[in-house]
Amino acid sequence: MALNAAEYRVYEVFVQRDASQFHVNVGSLRAVNSEMALQMARETFFRREEPCEVWVVPQDCIVASPRDSAYLPVHTMDKQYRLPAGYDNAPRWKRFKAKAMTIEEVAEEMATHKQGGA
Amino acid sequence: MESQDVPHWIALLQPIADDEWIIAHRGSEWLGLAPDLEEDLAFSSINQDKMGHAQYYYALLEELGEKTPEDMVYGRSKEQWRHAVVLETAHGDWARLVALRYFYEVFDALRLERLSTASWQPLQDGVRKIRREEAYHLQHFTTWFEMLATGTEESRHRLREAIADLWPLLGGLFLWGPSEHFLTAIGLDSLRGSELQRSWETHVAEKMRSMDLPWPGALSSPVLDGRLGEHSPDMHDLLQVMTEVRRSEPAAHW
Numbered sequence: 001m002a003l004n005a006a007e008y009r010v011y012e013v014f015v016q017r018d019a020s021q022f023h024v025n026v027g028s029l030r031a032v033n034s035e036m037a038l039q040m041a042r043e044t045f046f047r048r049e050e051p052c053e054v055w056v057v058p059q060d061c062i063v064a065s066p067r068d069s070a071y072l073p074v075h076t077m078d079k080q081y082r083l084p085a086g087y088d089n090a091p092r093w094k095r096f097k098a099k100a101m102t103i104e105e106v107a108e109e110m111a112t113h114k115q116g117g118a
Numbered sequence: 119m120e121s122q123d124v125p126h127w128i129a130l131l132q133p134i135a136d137d138e139w140i141i142a143h144r145g146s147e148w149l150g151l152a153p154d155l156e157e158d159l160a161f162s163s164i165n166q167d168k169m170g171h172a173q174y175y176y177a178l179l180e181e182l183g184e185k186t187p188e189d190m191v192y193g194r195s196k197e198q199w200r201h202a203v204v205l206e207t208a209h210g211d212w213a214r215l216v217a218l219r220y221f222y223e224v225f226d227a228l229r230l231e232r233l234s235t236a237s238w239q240p241l242q243d244g245v246r247k248i249r250r251e252e253a254y255h256l257q258h259f260t261t262w263f264e265m266l267a268t269g270t271e272e273s274r275h276r277l278r279e280a281i282a283d284l285w286p287l288l289g290g291l292f293l294w295g296p297s298e299h300f301l302t303a304i305g306l307d308s309l310r311g312s313e314l315q316r317s318w319e320t321h322v323a324e325k326m327r328s329m330d331l332p333w334p335g336a337l338s339s340p341v342l343d344g345r346l347g348e349h350s351p352d353m354h355d356l357l358q359v360m361t362e363v364r365r366s367e368p369a370a371h372w
Contacts, residue, residue, distance in 0.1 A: 039261065040160055
């Protein structure tokens with residue numbers, strides 16, 4: 001079959017892994033139409049998972065920024081003061097989420113921690 | 119399962135297993151040759167699905183006292199295979215592949231739908247999973263069939279040539295071997311060839327009408343009945359290639 005590359009469009013493929021997450025770009029593919037693009041996305045990217053939703057977007061529908069500072073933010077000033085830092089509750093939060101601790105235990109440990117001055 | 123029913127379940131499963139294996143093997147021979155890279159990926163994964171389905175049926179056959187799946191695939195002579203002859207035929211162009219797969223996927227979907235009521239639980243469980251994948255296969259080749267039918271003058275011409283080439287062989291799909299009595303014995307009368315064929319013709323005729331493709335007429339009985347172990351020289355060639363590595367060192371453990 002003679003194939004004409006011009007008849008194909010490039011589609012960007014996005015997956016939403018569960019309903020609480022954003023759609024994330026996982027790659028691109030070529031297809032003759034959007035129905036085929038969806039089928040190819042399933043076979044190319046999602047053989048081993050069950051996504052919540054898949055988007056295929058013709059690449060030429062995407063508006064990309066020029067690669068210059070008029071569109072892309074540059075951080076010349078020190079903006080450290082804007083960033084939340086200095087908290088080290090991550091391990092506790094992790095254990096709490098893993099149900100290893102109750103919220104009361106977390107509070108108690110934090111109180112003890114402070115008293116100990118560490 | 120009653121022991122007198124064992125031969126009935128074997129008569130049911132062997133043609134289905136062989137259909138799935140042979141169509142998958144022929145499909146796998148397209149690796150690297152599909153029209154584009156994406157199709158190469160999609161089509162090979164579809165063929166792998168089908169090999170998985172065949173493997174499932176062969177495992178059930180082994181439970182019923184047949185040979186191991188390996189021996190079923192690599193150790194049988196041409197006359198011991200029970201798939202329909204149309205599935206073993208040598209390749210033509212991509213349009214022929216699309217037409218064959220579309221016709222087969224419609225047939226397989228109808229067969230699985232009826233098989234899903236089987237009273238043997240392990241079969242019913244497997245069929246439920248297999249149908250989820252087969253729905254994708256049917257969708258994929260329906261899309262291809264429609265694209266070729268409505269594409270260019272050349273694609274439409276090639277599709278019509280392919281349909282004309284395949285049509286005399288398609289009747290072989292709906293046969294069950296020397297007798298269909300075993301279907302009654304295991305409560306699966308709905309799988310009788312005439313029933314399947316009627317549903318298939320209704321479905322395919324509707325699709326062809328909507329694509330403005332002429333109906334080639336009633337299906338005929340095939341010259342060679344694969345369900346009786348009758349096969350074409352193409353099957354000899356297929357077996358030579360498929361078993362080549364295995365035969366090079368029969369005692370090797372894979």
